[in-house]
Amino acid sequence: xxxxxxxxxxxxxxxxxxxxxxxxxxxxxxxxxxxxxxxxxxxxxxxxxxxxxxxxxxxxxxxxxxxxxxxxxxxxxxxxxxxxxxxxxxxxxxxxxxxxxxxxxxxxxxxxxxxxxxxxxxxxxxxxxxxxxxxxxxxxxxxxxxxxxxxxxxxxxxxxxxxxxxxxxxxxxxxxxxxxxxxxxxxxxxxxxxxxxxxxxxxxxxxxxxxxxxxxxxxxxxxxxxxxxxxxxxxxxxxxxxxxxxxxxxxxxxxxxxxxxxxxxxxxxxxxxxxxxxxxxxxxxxxxxxxxxxxxxxxxxxxxxxxxxxxxxxxxxxxxxxxxxxxxxxxxxxxxxxxxxxxxxxxxxxxxxxxxxxxxxxxxxxxxxxxxxxxxxxxxxxxxxxxxxxxxxxxxxxxxxxxxxxxxxxxxxxxxxxxxxxxxxxxxxxxxxxxxxxxxxxxxxxxxxxxxxxxxxxxxxxxxxxxxxxxxxxxxxxxxxxxxxxxxxxxxxxxxxxxxxxxxxxxxxxxxxxxxxxxxxxxxxxxx
Ligand code: C2O
Ligand code: CU
Ligand code: CU
Numbered sequence: 001x002x003x004x005x006x007x008x009x010x011x012x013x014x015x016x017x018x019x020x021x022x023x024x025x026x027x028x029x030x031x032x033x034x035x036x037x038x039x040x041x042x043x044x045x046x047x048x049x050x051x052x053x054x055x056x057x058x059x060x061x062x063x064x065x066x067x068x069x070x071x072x073x074x075x076x077x078x079x080x081x082x083x084x085x086x087x088x089x090x091x092x093x094x095x096x097x098x099x100x101x102x103x104x105x106x107x108x109x110x111x112x113x114x115x116x117x118x119x120x121x122x123x124x125x126x127x128x129x130x131x132x133x134x135x136x137x138x139x140x141x142x143x144x145x146x147x148x149x150x151x152x153x154x155x156x157x158x159x160x161x162x163x164x165x166x167x168x169x170x171x172x173x174x175x176x177x178x179x180x181x182x183x184x185x186x187x188x189x190x191x192x193x194x195x196x197x198x199x200x201x202x203x204x205x206x207x208x209x210x211x212x213x214x215x216x217x218x219x220x221x222x223x224x225x226x227x228x229x230x231x232x233x234x235x236x237x238x239x240x241x242x243x244x245x246x247x248x249x250x251x252x253x254x255x256x257x258x259x260x261x262x263x264x265x266x267x268x269x270x271x272x273x274x275x276x277x278x279x280x281x282x283x284x285x286x287x288x289x290x291x292x293x294x295x296x297x298x299x300x301x302x303x304x305x306x307x308x309x310x311x312x313x314x315x316x317x318x319x320x321x322x323x324x325x326x327x328x329x330x331x332x333x334x335x336x337x338x339x340x341x342x343x344x345x346x347x348x349x350x351x352x353x354x355x356x357x358x359x360x361x362x363x364x365x366x367x368x369x370x371x372x373x374x375x376x377x378x379x380x381x382x383x384x385x386x387x388x389x390x391x392x393x394x395x396x397x398x399x400x401x402x403x404x405x406x407x408x409x410x411x412x413x414x415x416x417x418x419x420x421x422x423x424x425x426x427x428x429x430x431x432x433x434x435x436x437x438x439x440x441x442x443x444x445x446x447x448x449x450x451x452x453x454x455x456x457x458x459x460x461x462x463x464x465x466x467x468x469x470x471x472x473x474x475x476x477x478x479x480x481x482x483x484x485x486x487x488x489x490x491x492x493x494x495x496x497x498x499x500x501x502x503x504x505x506x507x508x509x510x511x512x513x514x515x516x517x518x519x520x521x522x523x524x525x526x527x528x
Contacts, residue, residue: 044104044145046077046097050117052159052173053110057090059236063209065090067172068111070157075106085175089234091199091254092157092175097148099181105144112138114161115168118448119177120294121155121276121472122148126493126515129448132162133408133494151371151470152184153278154197154250154296162406162510166256166502170213170225172234174199174254183279187367189300190248196240199254200291200351202227202343214503222394223441224257224293224503228343230351238352242303243360248273249299253291256502258345259321259442259475261464262297263288265313271366274298277451277470279370288317288464292444292475294500297466300366303356310356318348319462321442321477345442378455380422381485387426388414392443392476392499392509399499399509406510409494415513422487424455429476440478443504447472449495449515452484473500492517 050072056064070092072082083094097103109115114137118130124146127134136142155177159168176197189195204212204227214220232238253260262270269285276296283300291297306312321344343349378384393400404412417423429443452474454467459479467474476482498510 043102044076045101046081047075047104047106048077048082048095049073049075049106049108050092051108051110052115052117054112055090055172057172057234058088059090059231059234060205060209065205065209065211067211068168069172070175085233090172091234092173094176094178094197095157096178096180099148099151099179102147103145107136107142107144109136109138109140109142111168113164113168114138114140115159115164115173116142116161117144117157118160119144119146119155119157120446121153121296121451122146122150122177122179123449123451123489123491125491126449126495129493129495130160131448131494131496132160132165135161148179150179151278152179152181153274153276154178154252154298156199156252156254156296158254160496162408163506166225166506167213169254169502170203170256171211176250176252178250179278183371187279187370189273190246190364194245195248195250197233197250197252198238198240198352199233199252200260201231201234201254202229202256202258203231204228218397221397221503221507223345224501226258226343226345227255230349232352240352240354241357242301242354243358244304244306244308244356245302245360245362246304246364246366247301249297249301251291251297251299253293253295255293257293257504259290259292259319259444260316260349260351261288261290261319261346261462262351263315263317265315268312270297271300271302272297272466272468273300273366273370275466275469276472280469281371281373282369283366284466284468286464286466289466290319290462290464290475292442292473292500293502294444294446294473295471295475302366303354304362306356308356308359312354312356314351314354316347316349316351319346319464321345376422376453376485376487378424378485382418382421382423384424387424387483389426389428390497391428391430392445393430394441394504394507394509397507399504399507401497401509401511404511405508406498406505407512409512411494411512411514415511417488417513417515419488419490419492419515419517419519422485425452425484425486426481427474427476427484428481429478441504442475442477442501443509444473444475444500445482445497446474446500447486447495447497449491449493450486450488452486455483455485457482488515490517491515 055069067090085091114135116135158174451470
């Protein structure tokens with residue numbers, strides 16, 4: 001196990017001395033658990049400045065769109081650790097790191113609002129996780145120091161200030177965090193121009209090309225923000241030009257609330273090689289795959305059978321999310337400017353066009369074994385027969401988990417777990433009647449500080465879940481119940497579990513749980 005103590009040290013505000021992008025920590029240094037009142041400095045392999053600030057991007061012709069955007073620069077370490085998404089995109093740069101790397105990220109919040117960055121899917125110490133209690137004010141700073149301990153995979157970063165996460169992410173604040181490792185290198189997957197990050201989001205724009213957030217008032221808070229335009233990497237009508245060969249597509253559903261039922265328009269199955277927490281043990285073919293907000297997919301896309309001139313579409317097929325009936329068909333919550341109707345969750349959509357433009361010969365084969373891993377079963381958990389149960393509901397304008405809304409630092413007695421252990425957790429999306437105040441809606445549940453496997457679903461209404469592999473976010477449609485085998489990280493402290501429908505999280509469908517480390521005398525939890 002990687003131990004953060006091995007690489008952090010207390011130091012003055014001097015220059016960084018050790019920089020080596022490939023190094024795995026070998027030196028032992030003592031450190032004090034950093035708080036933001038002491039200035040700690042990492043002996044880091046990678047040092048990055050990230051700034052969040054208002055900006056303008058040319059999304060459409062005509063007026064530029066006002067956005068909030070992350071920008072970054074590498075201060076020390078491999079300069080290719082950051083890839084800008086371009087001036088036309090509001091997305092933050094892609095951060096690339098290697099497993100084992102020690103990273104220091106200096107966050108400068110130049111938004112006119114409180115904010116904090118969360119590293120979605122990464123196991124980091126509790127005070128490095130971007131918990132809302134750590135949000136810094138406009139003009140404030142926060143320094144992150146952590147070692148990348150997760151497997152190669154598609155992770156991401158976004159703000160997490162309580163009550164404002166949906167607004168800030170919608171405004172443009174999100175980016176990918178790609179981790180690589182030795183195993184990934186050995187797999188020799190398509191890379192460079194053949195490895196394509198695809199962040200799928202929906203947005204509503206007014207006639208001046210400006211973002212419209214929650215135009216439908218209370219109802220759109222309940223469903224979450226559903227935009228009427230689909231953007232990929234911040235670009236509407238996204239087109240990918242490809243050669244007749246294999247591509248690796250790394251998909252993130254970065255939407256606030258919309259789920260997608262992804263499929264190729266020509267009926268070719270999707271070949272899935274990875275999910276939230278990295279590679280599956282072996283590739284999986286599915287005719288369509290649900291991707292809820294926050295979830296990721298690593299896709300092997302083989303265009304070698306295509307010919308130049310072919311056009312394919314990545315689409316989202318229609319599905320029923322349980323809300324449409326109540327919404328009175330397709331006409332409620334219409335867009336503010338009357339441009340288009342607000343598209344309900346489950347509406348059939350085009351996500352992007354793929355145009356085959358070049359002939360290339362390639363003899364790449366899909367690896368049959370991606371990663372090797374020992375099996376883990378319910379009997380390896382602390383509670384094989386007595387799952388911890390969580391009921392999800394919306395009531396009045398509050399999101400509830402077991403009847404409780406988010407409290408900034410509170411943890412209930414049944415929200416305490418032990419570091420490094422595994423438990424069965426069960427989430428239930430209550431199928432309550434749609435009265436005036438209650439409502440059935442999908443809930444994509446997400447855990448910080450832990451990864452999980454999906455053991456079983458019941459009450460299932462859809463056939464296109466991809467429930468293999470290690471996950472950190474899982475979609476529950478109304479009436480569904482899901483059993484997870486959760487493996488908690490080694491870092492003690494307060495971590496969140498919440499609905500990744502960002503409007504639901506902001507409405508309180510979020511709680512803390514506490515990871516305790518009983519075997520350690522020094523790591524007892526303290527609220528900082
Ligand atoms: Cu991606 Cu707590 O969030
Ligand atoms: Cu997260
Ligand atoms: Cu929800």
